Amino acid sequence: MTSHTAxxxxxxxxxxxxxxxxxxxxxxLWGVLAALLMYSxxxxxxxxxxxxDDAGNMADFAAGFYPPNFTEWKMFVHxxxxxxxxxxxxTALAIVTAIPFGILSSENIAPxxxxxxxxxxxxxxxxxxxxxxxxxxxxxxxxGPFAGVLALWVHTTGILAKLFSEAVxxxxxxxxxxxxxxxxxxxxxxxxxxxxxxxxxWISYSLYRFESNVRSATVLGIVGAGxxxxxxxxYIRGFYYAETAAVMIIIIICVTALDMISQxxxxxxx
Amino acid sequence: MTNSIQVTGLNxxxxxxxxxxxIDFTAAQGEMVALIGASGSGKSTLIRHIAGLMAGxxxxxxxxVEVHGKIIQSQGRIMRNVRQHRHHxxxxxxxxxxxxxxxxxxxxxxxKLGTIPNWRGSLGTFTKSEKLEALNALDRVGMAKYAGQRxxxxxxxxxxxxxxxxxxxxxxxxxxxxEPIASLDPESSRKVMETLARIHKEDGKTVVVSLHQVDYAxxxxxxxxxxxxxxxxxxxxxxxxxVEFLNNLYGASxxxxxxxxxxxxxxxxxxxxxxxxxxxxxxKFDVRSEPVMGSA
Numbered sequence: 001m002t003s004h005t006a007x008x009x010x011x012x013x014x015x016x017x018x019x020x021x022x023x024x025x026x027x028x029l030w031g032v033l034a035a036l037l038m039y040s041x042x043x044x045x046x047x048x049x050x051x052x053d054d055a056g057n058m059a060d061f062a063a064g065f066y067p068p069n070f071t072e073w074k075m076f077v078h079x080x081x082x083x084x085x086x087x088x089x090x091t092a093l094a095i096v097t098a099i100p101f102g103i104l105s106s107e108n109i110a111p112x113x114x115x116x117x118x119x120x121x122x123x124x125x126x127x128x129x130x131x132x133x134x135x136x137x138x139x140x141x142x143x144g145p146f147a148g149v150l151a152l153w154v155h156t157t158g159i160l161a162k163l164f165s166e167a168v169x170x171x172x173x174x175x176x177x178x179x180x181x182x183x184x185x186x187x188x189x190x191x192x193x194x195x196x197x198x199x200x201x202w203i204s205y206s207l208y209r210f211e212s213n214v215r216s217a218t219v220l221g222i223v224g225a226g227x228x229x230x231x232x233x234x235y236i237r238g239f240y241y242a243e244t245a246a247v248m249i250i251i252i253i254c255v256t257a258l259d260m261i262s263q264x265x266x267x268x269x270x
Numbered sequence: 271m272t273n274s275i276q277v278t279g280l281n282x283x284x285x286x287x288x289x290x291x292x293i294d295f296t297a298a299q300g301e302m303v304a305l306i307g308a309s310g311s312g313k314s315t316l317i318r319h320i321a322g323l324m325a326g327x328x329x330x331x332x333x334x335v336e337v338h339g340k341i342i343q344s345q346g347r348i349m350r351n352v353r354q355h356r357h358h359x360x361x362x363x364x365x366x367x368x369x370x371x372x373x374x375x376x377x378x379x380x381x382k383l384g385t386i387p388n389w390r391g392s393l394g395t396f397t398k399s400e401k402l403e404a405l406n407a408l409d410r411v412g413m414a415k416y417a418g419q420r421x422x423x424x425x426x427x428x429x430x431x432x433x434x435x436x437x438x439x440x441x442x443x444x445x446x447x448x449e450p451i452a453s454l455d456p457e458s459s460r461k462v463m464e465t466l467a468r469i470h471k472e473d474g475k476t477v478v479v480s481l482h483q484v485d486y487a488x489x490x491x492x493x494x495x496x497x498x499x500x501x502x503x504x505x506x507x508x509x510x511x512x513v514e515f516l517n518n519l520y521g522a523s524x525x526x527x528x529x530x531x532x533x534x535x536x537x538x539x540x541x542x543x544x545x546x547x548x549x550x551x552x553x554k555f556d557v558r559s560e561p562v563m564g565s566a
Contacts, residue, residue, distance in 0.1 A: 178367025178433070181321060182440055183357030183384020188391050192380055196371040 069242035076250050083227035086145050087213040090152025095206050097157045102164025125158025130216050134225040145226030152213050163205040167198040203269045207262040214258055218251050272339035274299040274476040279333030282326045289315045291500040302470045304487035305480035307497035308520045313480035317448045321361045322352040357384025360437030364449040366429040370422035374432050377421050378404040381439030407435040411465050427458025434465055447479040463490050
């Protein structure tokens with residue numbers, strides 16, 4: 001027993017001293033952030049005054065959007081549906097390929113000489129934007145929605161594989177061991193020990209990627225990969241702002257509706 | 271006759287600490303053995319080695335684990351064909367290790383994976399007789415009426431009984447239970463231990479069960495193997511265990527031991543061990559911790 005001078009609880013008069021090291025770190029971090037912003041000012045061609053000086057031009061430009069011209073609405077809706085169909089197929093194919101790639105890039109399932117190369121491959125699929133893939137696939141398979149599907153497939157596989165493997169790495173290892181102890185094969189360990197645990201998360205991630213893919217698919221048409229983006233591009237280049245506004249409104253309505261439905265579904269599975 | 275389980279000179283080191291220190295252990299077919307010892311004494315480690323879920327130290331002099339005369343591991347290497355032997359050994363875990371999002375029935379059917387063709391196991395197509403077998407195993411542990419429920423909806427004790435049913439469906443001769451009741455309440459613990467003892471008796475299975483609670487070991491297991499710091503400390507009839515021996519086994523610092531009440535003789539209750547606490551009566555729960563402070 002050590003002999004402390006008697007202390008009556010509840011009678012403290014001094015605040016604990018602030019940790020100097022932590023305060024200094026905070027100041028440095030803010031300094032670095034400020035320096036980064038200043039460094040990037042010139043490269044990003046930041047001209048805030050232009051917003052004020054050209055306000056008149058912008059008002060004229062904005063006025064061109066009103067009223068939106070819906071005379072061709074049937075065609076707009078038709079193209080929007082194609083856009084959604086591109087997203088559906090792109091996401092579906094990506095889910096199918098992301099399952100094996102996701103499992104193979106999980107540290108707790110595969111040895112390093114498998115998960116390292118698979119991860120790098122998925123990094124590559126993620127690093128290149130779907131627009132770039134779309135341009136490449138337009139050359140390969142020709143203009144049209146199929147090029148868009150392939151572009152979404154490759155890029156989304158990279159994203160979903162990473163998300164899937166993060167879910168796999170966070171599983172509870174106990175059920176896997178329970179399955180292993182019955183004499184199951186490694187594949188059966190994954191089927192019964194891993195998949196049931198990660199399934200709700202996987203479904204949630206897949207729905208979320210579907211939402212994003214609908215948004216991405218709306219611009220794929222710009223490079224000729226089908227969908228409503230093609231219309232948008234033609235109208236903007238031809239200064240048909242009333243039609244542009246109509247197409248944009250249809251996109252907003254569809255994307256919002258799908259987001260809401262998918263959010264509901266995601267809440268249901270979790 | 272070959273022994274059901276034979277462990278010879280097994281060693282395991284975790285980061286420089288000996289978890290198993292030249293362990294020898296044999297169990298004849300149909301024995302029920304309790305494995306006792308303080309936390310970290312090597313009970314779970316030994317069970318996991320027998321089950322082939324963990325390999326001993328990679329060492330040429332390291333010993334072997336044999337089950338029914340078949341080598342599970344030797345010199346720190348688990349045999350390549352261990353998967354074929356695993357279904358001869360059922361393991362019951364402290365955390366039940368059920369797949370919580372699957373039904374009770376399907377969890378029990380997993381016990382069949384080691385004996386049916388791989389493709390059928392992978393696709394989950396079980397025959398009617400296999401399903402009936404699973405249902406009857408559930409019936410034996412009193413869980414048949416929960417067959418369609420998700421495992422996660424059951425209490426801990428119920429989950430453990432489902433795990434026992436999974437072990438039964440494996441049709442193994444050996445059940446290894448790694449602290450099966452450590453996270454259960456007393457009533458569930460009693461049920462689980464009784465189920466294990468009944469299966470041992472009715473089916474003549476070899477049961478090795480590691481326990482924290484010495485009273486359960488005495489009640490259900492004729493033989494006890496006590497481990498201390500990875501060494502065999504005692505191996506013999508459970509009835510010969512004495513209070514002094516158990517105190518020595520767990521050390522005075524252990525607060526988690528459960529020595530049977532009828533054995534607990536408070537001959538050295540050190541209520542007055544620390545003079546400065548004389549002024550007020552020492553709370554009951556402090557009794558065991560006092561000698562630790564006094565000796566420091």
